[in-house]
Amino acid sequence: MNTLDTDAYMQPEAAGEGASRTEAAYQELRQRILSLDLAPGALTLETELAAMLGMSRTPLREAVIRLAQEGLVIPVPRRGIQVAPITxxxxxxxxxxxxxxxxxxxxxxxxxxxxxxxxxxxxxxxxxxxxxxxxxxxxxxxxxxxxxxxxxxxxxxxxxxxxxxxxxxxxxxxxxxxxxxxxxxxxxxxxxxxxxxxxxxxxxxxxxxxxxxxxxxxxxxxxxxxxxxxxxxxxxxxxxx
Amino acid sequence: MNTLDTDAYMQPEAAGEGASRTEAAYQELRQRILSLDLAPGALTLETELAAMLGMSRTPLREAVIRLAQEGLVIPVPRRGIQVAPITxxxxxxxxxxxxxxxxxxxxxxxxxxxxxxxxxxxxxxxxxxxxxxxxxxxxxxxxxxxxxxxxxxxxxxxxxxxxxxxxxxxxxxxxxxxxxxxxxxxxxxxxxxxxxxxxxxxxxxxxxxxxxxxxxxxxxxxxxxxxxxxxxxxxxxxxxx
DNA sequence: ATTCCTCCCAATGTATACGTAGAATCGTTT
DNA sequence: AAACGATTCTACGTATACATTGGGAGGAAT
Structure with missing residues (x-):
């Protein structure tokens, strides 16, 4: 874990301690999508999602790729990450x-x-x-x-x-x-x-x-x-x- | 190069020349795995794979994540990327x-x-x-x-x-x-x-x-x-x- | 007013830098 | 000699830097 000096962005709850940031992002996003907390069809930029989860774009992207492979998310080239709509x-x-x-x-x-x-x-x-x-x-x-x-x-x-x-x-x-x-x-x-x-x-x-x-x-x-x-x-x- | 008959393209866009490096790596690795060109159980380091495909680790990792989600590959923490064995x-x-x-x-x-x-x-x-x-x-x-x-x-x-x-x-x-x-x-x-x-x-x-x-x-x-x-x-x- | 063109900006794809942790190696002790 | 410990080194996770490119705003022409 990255705990050097400026630990301003520490997550106190951290149920999954040893989990990587990628894994955390994946679980969190997945949960939110499945619970409709993230609305179907919603568009969000990588940057925003990363900020929302308190991490850099790298682990976020990796999580998104996994979700995309599952069909829960659709990265739209210039518009953002779209939560899969439900037709x-x-x-x-x-x-x-x-x-x-x-x-x-x-x-x-x-x-x-x-x-x-x-x-x-x-x-x-x-x-x-x-x-x-x-x-x-x-x-x-x-x-x-x-x-x-x-x-x-x-x-x-x-x-x-x-x-x-x-x-x-x-x-x-x-x-x-x-x-x-x-x-x-x-x-x-x-x-x-x-x-x-x-x-x-x-x-x-x-x-x-x-x-x-x-x-x-x-x-x-x-x-x-x-x-x-x-x-x-x-x-x-x-x-x- | 190694073009098997499995022309299974994903939805986004045809994987041809304009494809991203991530996409290219994904297609290439997938092909090699499915054709047994990469042997089941084989372990390869991220760095080696990246070098093999002539790209940096970033797009390679993204490709590997997709393959892992499909179960074609198993990233083993310190040993490398393992091609999924066939039991x-x-x-x-x-x-x-x-x-x-x-x-x-x-x-x-x-x-x-x-x-x-x-x-x-x-x-x-x-x-x-x-x-x-x-x-x-x-x-x-x-x-x-x-x-x-x-x-x-x-x-x-x-x-x-x-x-x-x-x-x-x-x-x-x-x-x-x-x-x-x-x-x-x-x-x-x-x-x-x-x-x-x-x-x-x-x-x-x-x-x-x-x-x-x-x-x-x-x-x-x-x-x-x-x-x-x-x-x-x-x-x-x-x-x- | 509408359409087309151009320029600017921002979002992404990719490369690279960096710190950490785990494994292997080597040296020391019993 | 075997076991244990310290040290180094390597691979990975993550952050950040950078270039590209597509899209939209604004202006000009019809």
Whole structure:
């Protein structure tokens, strides 16, 4: 770390102590983008971002390159770094890929012996979803649902699948932050998830796949309705045009 | 120089002459890695790579970061940039993900109207595979096969799927460069591909999916045999896993 | 007023400088 | 001789300097 004399720009919290500045910038920006704290479509200059994060342009650029590779950011030559907009098309495409990966993952998980504690973790996530539904906590429901799907992928021994899926999971989550306020209460999701877990416990890949596929198909059409109802959702709030 | 048939360009701009040094380094290194020109597991210092490409460390690092994000390279803190090794596990995982994505893609393509010229392109790739098989040109067969699968994804309107799949296609291609010399003549692949194209032409998603799924399953088991026969294939001087 | 041209500036791409940390080497001690 | 310690040296992370280039503002001409 660079702690010679003028330590004017020290970050007191610094959870990730040993992490490099590049890594810190990457995590920070990623978090802000995924949480919509940085608005989709927003344009910011490298210099501004660097200043915002209290570092020079070098580590910032490296972080941005990583984010660009993930599709979370689009460097626009002379205008700045653009936070990836969320188009209607993106939402559909992302969910299609995610569904495909997730169905595969569910099948893989069900095809291998699963420990009780793993089942318990899944059940716990479903319980959290139920609880959130009871108290009309749609945000809490979203979090629990995200946790459930994360778990599915984590239980899957295919690291490549896991890694790629997480990327799409994150993107889907970001998109969902836009759609959540407009969704009706997602009642069937929970019973479907429970049925999938049951199939996993029984070690029944085909059933798990079918249930999950059906669930995904249902969600897809629900998404279509939402998109149709609120097409303005995806208007770039702070886009250049 | 080293121009393989993988003309997978990114969105920004064609990587030709006006490209930035970062872009040039990225393309060049990527090509070399995918063609096994840079051996899996090889360690090279940033300085050496920069010198090799005739540029300073800055653009080189940016290229390396992109490659690292794709999993083609692993920067090892004090030892250098490591070209991603190819483990047996990697091969299995990559093919599993790719199969999953490809089956989805085939279904999507078959579900939408396909123009004659698109069918023709697919047929042409299959013809090239046939011709290569006739003349025992296993390398030519690999290229044509790669082209066929690329086409499948390109005909798929889902850009996210396309992009992610291309990544896995490239990785799988790299792994296949190792296994190609050991493969028996892949006779059934061609008839399967032809059947898939036929299903696509008829607009029959389910059949296309089933055929392709069966094909992928068969290939997967063939791969298993190869791996079992030649486990030494995957041990260049890497020491991870 | 609109359009085109020119000039200026600022944002980026790239090179370089610099401090730090980790590894290897060499010397010392038991 | 082996183990431990100090020292040097090297590779990397980060900051900064610099050149280029594209874009926009302003002016002139129609």
């Amino acid at each position: 209607e098309r993106d939402v559909r495409e992302i969910n299609q890929v995610l569904a495909c990966l997730e169905i595969e993952a569910v099948m893989i998980v069900a095809a291998r012996p699963v420990r009780d504690e793993e089942i318990a973790a899944l059940d716990s996530a479903i319980a959290a979803m139920d609880a959130a539904l009871e108290s009309d906590d749609i945000d809490g429901w979203g979090k629990a649902d995200f946790r459930f799907h994360s778990l599915i992928f984590e239980l899957c021994p295919n690291r490549h699948l896991n890694q790629t899926a997480r990327l799409y999971l994150d993107k889907a989550h970001r998109a969902r932050l836009l759609t959540l306020p407009y969704r009706r209460r997602p009642v069937y999701s929970n019973s479907n998830h429970a049925a999938v877990v049951e199939a996993i416990r029984r070690g029944d890949p085909e059933t798990a796949r079918d249930i999950h596929a059906a669930h995904k198909r249902r969600w897809s059409s629900e998404l279509d309705q939402i998109i149709e109802l609120y097409p303005s959702m995806f208007e770039p709030g702070s886009s250049l045009d | 047996e596990r990697d091969v299995r995982e990559i093919n599993q993900v790719l199969a999953c994505l490809e089956i989805e893609a085939v279904m999507i393509v078959a579900a939408r109207p396909v123009r004659d010229e698109e069918i023709a392109a697919l047929d042409s790739a299959i013809a090239a595979m046939d011709a290569a098989l006739e003349s025992d040109d296993i390398d030519g067969w690999g290229k044509a096969d790669f082209r066929f699968h690329s086409l499948i994804f390109e005909l798929c309107p889902n850009r996210h799927l396309n992009q992610t799949a291309r990544l896995y296609l490239d990785k799988a291609h790299r792994a296949r460069l190792l296994t190609l010399p050991y493969r028996r003549r892949p006779v059934y692949s061609n008839s399967n591909h032809a059947a898939v194209v036929e299903a696509i032409r008829r607009g029959d998603p389910e059949t296309a999916r089933d055929i392709h799924a069966a094909h992928k399953r068969r290939w997967s088991s063939e791969l298993d045999q190869i791996i079992e026969l030649y486990p030494s294939m995957f041990e260049p001087g890497s020491s991870l896993d």
